[in-house]
Amino acid sequence: MNVVAHERFLAVEINDAPVDDRAIAAGAATIRVRGLEKDFGANRVLRGIDLDIPAGQFVAIIGKSGCGKSTLLRILLGLDEPTAGSLSFQSADGSQTPNARIVFQEPRLLPWLSAADNVAVGLGEGVSNLAGRAKALSVLSEVQLSEKAGDWPAQLSGGQRQRVALARALVSKPGLLALDEPLGALDALTRISMQGLLNRVWRELGFTAVLVTHDVSEAVHLADRVVVLDEGRIVLDILVPHPHPRRHGNPALAELEGKLLAAILGAGRLS
Known part of the structure; x- marks a missing residue:
């Protein structure tokens, strides 16, 4: 399956996905992005992003530095305005404006x-x-x-x-929780412990989560779905078909990490 076909498959699956009771109780946000562009002067950071995130899903966004990950997250949170395109929300409880919060790399x-x-x-x-x-x-x-x-x-x-x-x-009690490299400054063992904590809280509360990270292993262990950005475009969008919680060292997850790294480094694409 090529990337474009896979993205179409995901869009159908997302639009038809049932919303579970946890997501409804949390007021979890469904996100719909179409043709999103962001320019900073002559620097075109986002180039026509199309993205659907169903209520209660945990999505990780990964890619090289400067690919547009944090810019996309800031636009989702309303911290930046897009240059072009549309962004809309529908909360699982019926409201149009989700209760959104963000966790940064520094605790602040x-x-x-x-x-x-x-x-x-x-x-x-x-x-x-x-x-x-x-x-x-x-x-x-x-x-x-x-x-x-x-x-x-x-x-x-x-x-x-x-x-x-x-x-x-x-x-x-946010319906949308954005996470901008929240574990990046922690040592390896603390980071693994925090990954487990974050996963448990998300599974218990049911909010929609969008994580930006440079750590491919972290993305695969936490997310239902991983999106790879390259030069402001989505080049890969794949589901992680393994139940939570996930064990570090799982060979199937390691194989998926390899495919994602290949996409980030430009050495290959999911087929």
């Missing part, structure tokens, strides 16, 4: 607030201190940091700070 915690108070920041205004703290403590429990609720960011390890950042994004 406020150093003068405790872990719990940093999480409560994700609720925005209009939530009482008591209610906000209760919600923050609940989400800290989900990311296994209940005992660190009163600690300052400087007292936390890198992995713990990133878990607080994840909790801050989750506390408002």
Whole structure:
């Protein structure tokens, strides 16, 4: 199957995919992108992106540096405006505007607030201190940091700070969670642990997740589907046909990683 045919197959499957109860409860977002372009002066970063993401799916976007991954993610979050093309959302609960949050590579915690108070920041205004703290403590429990609720960011390890950042994004119960290299600064063992945590939280809560990463292994272990960008275009869009959670060292996943690396490096295409 060539890439174009495979993309058409995916589009049919996505449009017909049923929405599960978790995605409905989470208000998970369906995303539809058509002809998306983004220019920065003479630099054409995105070149006619067509992409459909069903509610509750976990999609990883990979590719070389400068291929447009983070630009696409920022447009999905409304942080950048496209030069041309269309972008639309439909939440599983029927709303047109999803509750979207992002987790960056750096935790970006406020150093003068405790872990719990940093999480409560994700609720925005209009939530009482008591209610906000209760919600923050609940989400800290989900990311296994209940005992660190009163600690300052400087007292936390890198992995713990990133878990607080994840909790801050989750506390408002997003329908769309964007992840921009969120584990890139962590050591290898902490990164694997965080991958397991992120996968568990996504499976339990049912939001739509879009991950940008340079790590092909991370993409294959976390995502339902992997999209490869090259010079602002989608060159590969494949499903990962393995149940969650996934085991590191699985030979079938290693084979898929090889195909993705070949596409990124230009050494081949899925056929």
